Amino acid sequence: MNPKSKKISQRFLTNDKILTMKTYLKLFLFAGLTSAGVSSSQATQTNLVQAMAFKLTAWSQGAPVTNGNTVTIKANSQSVVTKDVLTWLGVATTNNFTGAQLLMVNQLGVPSSKSHTIVRVKVAGVTNNVDVSAFFGVITYAPTVNSYSYNVSNNVVSAGKYYGYWGFYFLETTNNPLLPVTFHVNGFGVDSVVNVTGKNKMVIGMADQFGITNAVGTGLVNGNPFLITGNVSITGKNVETQP
Amino acid sequence: MRIRILFPYLLLVGATLLFVGWYRFQTGRHASLQAAATPSAPVAADKASPRLPAPTEILPITPATPVATTPDPQDIDNRIADLAELAMNNDADSLNLILASLTDANPQIRAAALEAVIQFNSPEAIPPLQAVLAKVELPQEKVDVQAAIDYLKLPSFSQTETTNPQP
Numbered sequence: 001m002n003p004k005s006k007k008i009s010q011r012f013l014t015n016d017k018i019l020t021m022k023t024y025l026k027l028f029l030f031a032g033l034t035s036a037g038v039s040s041s042q043a044t045q046t047n048l049v050q051a052m053a054f055k056l057t058a059w060s061q062g063a064p065v066t067n068g069n070t071v072t073i074k075a076n077s078q079s080v081v082t083k084d085v086l087t088w089l090g091v092a093t094t095n096n097f098t099g100a101q102l103l104m105v106n107q108l109g110v111p112s113s114k115s116h117t118i119v120r121v122k123v124a125g126v127t128n129n130v131d132v133s134a135f136f137g138v139i140t141y142a143p144t145v146n147s148y149s150y151n152v153s154n155n156v157v158s159a160g161k162y163y164g165y166w167g168f169y170f171l172e173t174t175n176n177p178l179l180p181v182t183f184h185v186n187g188f189g190v191d192s193v194v195n196v197t198g199k200n201k202m203v204i205g206m207a208d209q210f211g212i213t214n215a216v217g218t219g220l221v222n223g224n225p226f227l228i229t230g231n232v233s234i235t236g237k238n239v240e241t242q243p
Numbered sequence: 244m245r246i247r248i249l250f251p252y253l254l255l256v257g258a259t260l261l262f263v264g265w266y267r268f269q270t271g272r273h274a275s276l277q278a279a280a281t282p283s284a285p286v287a288a289d290k291a292s293p294r295l296p297a298p299t300e301i302l303p304i305t306p307a308t309p310v311a312t313t314p315d316p317q318d319i320d321n322r323i324a325d326l327a328e329l330a331m332n333n334d335a336d337s338l339n340l341i342l343a344s345l346t347d348a349n350p351q352i353r354a355a356a357l358e359a360v361i362q363f364n365s366p367e368a369i370p371p372l373q374a375v376l377a378k379v380e381l382p383q384e385k386v387d388v389q390a391a392i393d394y395l396k397l398p399s400f401s402q403t404e405t406t407n408p409q410p
Contacts, residue, residue, distance in 0.1 A: 051324070051327045053327070053358070053362060055358075055361055055362070055394070057394075057397065058400045076398075076403075077397055078397055078398050078399060078400035078403060079364060079394060079395075079397040079398070079399055079400060080400045080401070081361065081362050081364045081399075082330075082331070082362055083331065083362065083364060083401075084399065084400055084401035086331070087401050088401065098333065099331055099332050099333065100331060101327070101328060101331050181400075181401070197316070197317065199317075201317070221400075236320075236323070236324060236327070237320050238320070238324050
């Protein structure tokens with residue numbers, strides 16, 4: 001069994017009902033990391049903070065344009081980047097997320113810890129984190145194909161790469177049904193596990209650098225369907241400590 | 244007797260001094276002519292003093308000692324995180340900082356800057372990107388920059404569809 005993958009149950013939220021993810025849907029992305037490491041802490045908690053980024057293209061049906069006897073119908077392609085997702089999250093949570101960051105936070109070195117998706121807003125030097133985990137979900141459709149190594153004596157897993165078929169969801173929640181846009185994309189993804197080093201350049205843990213490229217899916221905007229393609233990534237090796 | 248002995252000696256010393264004086268005059272004149280022929284020669288300095296030695300005459304030219312060129316991975320990670328943070332802003336200063344990193348010597352920084360430009364999602368970045376495209380040498384980077392330009396030409400979904408819903 002792949003020592004990295006973890007079977008984690010996760011509630012999946014759709015527009016009108018809540019589905020419980022079955023255990024075979026491994027969500028090791030959101031679990032964040034495979035713990036080789038160590039670090040953690042006695043009094044303080046060390047978090048791995050990564051940036052979540054979207055680079056997508058939405059394809060929607062344009063309205064017919066009549067010019068004499070000719071009616072022209074065009075497919076519209078429009079960009080969807082992280083800022084757009086933040087704008088929609090702001091609408092759903094009645095916040096202003098202009099200039100905010102969409103981040104994934106995992107407790108470093110604690111594989112079973114729950115990961116959080118947060119929006120970090122900095123206003124006048126004051127940082128405020130809004131938990132938006134409920135709007136996101138990741139699903140693994142098939143067992144990953146893995147390239148990694150581990151030490152048989154202590155079971156420590158080295159950095160490696162995990163290839164899989166993933167789905168990524170951006171959905172309304174029962175508490176926040178006002179999300180203007182919802183979508184999900186599926187595609188081939190690569191999860192590269194890399195070392196995270198501390199200030200003294202010692203390895204203090206590992207971090208997933210996750211990306212689904214050329215994903216395809218569908219979405220809804222104001223009740224109208226659209227196709228969506230592109231990339232979703234969760235990357236970064238920033239470490240923060242909190243009391 | 245004494246004069247007979249001293250005279251040839253004084254003659255020899257005088258001839259030697261004359262020769263040394265002539266030699267110094269000739270080499271100084273030669274160096275001045277050479278310096279004047281060089282476009283960047285400091286003519287004013289030559290006028291102020293008969294001849295200033297070039298730095299290379301004082302310190303011989305030696306190959307530069309190679310400084311450690313391997314950047315600190317932690318610094319690179321920090322810069323990449325900074326670029327991702329700048330990408331979420333909407334001001335011109337942030338965009339300019341991102342654009343400045345497009346020509347960084349480190350390919351990781353360049354890639355992160357390109358990603359940040361995309362996330363900034365402003366058509367104002369297209370002309371600078373086209374300028375960068377003209378200078379990029381690596382084929383894959385050319386493809387990436389061109390793809391970023393094409394992507395930035397797309398209208399934003401959130402500014403059109405969500406504000407102008409279809410009937």
